[in-house]
Amino acid sequence: MQAKTRKDYAIGIDIGGTNTVFGMVDHRGDIRYRGAISTRKHDTIEPYIEELHEALLPAIEHVGGIQNVRGIGVGAPNGNYYNGTIEYAPNLRFQGIIPLANLMEKKFGLPTALTNDANAAAVGEMMYGVAVGMKDFIMITLGTGVGSGIVANGQLIYGHDGFAGELGHTITIPGGRFHPGTGAHGSLEAYASATGVTRTAHEFLDKDPSKESLLRAYPREDIDSRIVYDCAMKGDAISGDIFRYTGEILGMALANFVMFSSPEAIVLFGGLTKAGDLLLKPTKASMEKNLLPIFQNKVKLVFSELKEADAAILGASALVWELKKD
């Protein structure tokens, strides 16, 4: 056998609103080198890519040079798999339609695949997480917002235009809470995100101002899902109610998703999952209650076991192994 060029590494990049984290990942899903840069520092895409390139050079060096790297996978908000573009991402400073994959290919000389951040996380779960071996599952990311990645028949569902899986924006409570980012009323994200939990806390505290709560010891603007969690764990009644309410709405939405694609599992991921059973139990109960009997007690509702930063890097890097170009 002749020696041949090995391309055993893939770069995974997760572009978040605040930070961009990246890793050099091997075939087994081990992250061999990690790094991060600020996403917010640049107004335009070119200097951002310039800085990302600089930051990645040591990672490329670490695995013996660019000839050992097969490509780049990127997860980004509003990332479009078909076009390799980021389109009108509300939480990024880069405006309009950004041909990111194209720009990356030019800068790095490596084939680049792009998808949205929740899709990348779903791929990460499918290749290295709790969804290994599953052909039908839904990934729900519960962070500042609510994202989703849907796998059916063993494939990510991208839809006709590459934007499938915006489950956080489905209308769950018609005429409900206003979502300032989208203008929608009653979308899931207005309730089942970290931001949603904070809003629920404010609503519940205001609704019954005379009711005692540990939450009242905190300045109103400081109350977040972590504080609600801490208070609930100390037995605070309102804090417990906040998670029950969140779980009820989330569970109803999940039931609707199950009746759409009948997944083997729903994988919950992101900051809000730190609430553990406080969130999981009411969510599961509400999901089962709202399911048609043929779907009841079939769907696993589980938390991701991947480290939050890792899932997106791993998932993004996994896109590389599916790249047709080489």
Add this chain to the structure above:
Amino acid sequence: MQAKTRKDYAIGIDIGGTNTVFGMVDHRGDIRYRGAISTRKHDTIEPYIEELHEALLPAIEHVGGIQNVRGIGVGAPNGNYYNGTIEYAPNLRFQGIIPLANLMEKKFGLPTALTNDANAAAVGEMMYGVAVGMKDFIMITLGTGVGSGIVANGQLIYGHDGFAGELGHTITIPGGRFHPGTGAHGSLEAYASATGVTRTAHEFLDKDPSKESLLRAYPREDIDSRIVYDCAMKGDAISGDIFRYTGEILGMALANFVMFSSPEAIVLFGGLTKAGDLLLKPTKASMEKNLLPIFQNKVKLVFSELKEADAAILGASALVWELKKD
């Protein structure tokens, strides 16, 4: 070239709650022979299959004998593609889990594929209807109930257990109308079906008993979607409101489905579509209003152009061409 057995025909069967219709279909989607038997006549499956076999014999004769028939495709309520079973179909007299494909194979000596009726209609649209060439679309059947078939990445979505696509049972108005068949409150089917339109008519007439309406000329129990349509076309205000209300709720549900799988089109099918623009216009307006901007003005909302009886037969027969066994 040697002569070989031609298997150019497929039997398509649509099992409805009242009637079972069938056709002998050629490769081009022409139905060469049609027939029907009652579904309700038999309590158990064996005599039903016996009668179906009798009824199909002339169809098989018509195409020159069973050696020219490749197989049988069946669309049935709660039909499970993976197992070939009908499971707990509420509107059939056959109880429990019926191993229909297996029983058919034994009786006819032909490979048999089974799926639910809405999935069969979706396949019919994909092969011979308005969805030809589409890889991502959703079929919604608006009849006595609301059924659905979802195609993504060019494939029907069956889900983990074969029951994906029960969109009629998704909760659209939490805490809304009770559905006597499922026990759910506020599912789409309670509003956007023929039954739902009748209920809306009763509600609207009761809400404002002094308001004049052409509908009041009919005995209450006679009012159905056709009568509401006729009255609306004559300019009756309440009748128009009934379709607007139905369209608003249906459109919101469709927006949620779009944010799930981002289809190229939604194909509406079934009795309620006879209302034409009376239903289509408010549905479209409500769908667009509830969509996230990146999805707006992209999704075609169209009526099926297949004859209602034909779509299910064609779709069921089309399953045969995908059968692996021969």
